[in-house]
Amino acid sequence: NAGVTQTPKFRILKIGQSMTLQCAQDMNHNYMYWYRQDPGMGLKLIYYSVGAGITDKGEVPNGYNVSRSTTEDFPLRLELAAPSQTSVYFCASTTGSGEKLFFGSGTQLSVL
């Protein structure tokens, strides 16, 4: 049982480049989330999904896009990367609202 798997673990982008952060879970969770964590800060919600085909914006969605075509996968797309997107990105999943979050190991992204 792998839990929540995120790839890549590290990535350096140049300004203006695009990339997709991958997230997959094998626990059949309906709820999935993308967070970013800046140094010394808490988690900020970027996007979330309550099931396949359903996504919604969180607190800081600008510059990002998501899709949820299957229950297992929830990729995060960065278009036209900017230095402000330098952060650690966490994907998480859970069985339902108010329940324990299962986190992936995170992606350290630097935009230079």
Add this chain to the structure above:
Amino acid sequence: QKEVEQNSGPLSVPEGAIASLNCTYSDRGSQSFFWYRQYSGKSPELIMFIYSNGDKEDGRFTAQLNKASQYVSLLIRDSQPSDSATYLCAGGGNYQLIWGAGTKLIIKP
């Protein structure tokens, strides 16, 4: 704006003592509250959750919730060096949690 506030620390506690971590929140509609522990360079892991006013105990950990005063606390008894980490408080309802910035806890041997 919905906020969760925590003292960033560091909070230094001798080994074997009680560590007390506090958190206040602004959204009175928040229904569930969580304490996550995060080691440096790692992802958060759940320590405790609490939904009702009062205390909830799990081993060395006790979570306390006071909805009237809008605060949540976490007590760690018999603190161990392995408890040294950043503790994140989160609260919310429905689909979204609001996270505090975390309190860094250092347990001195």
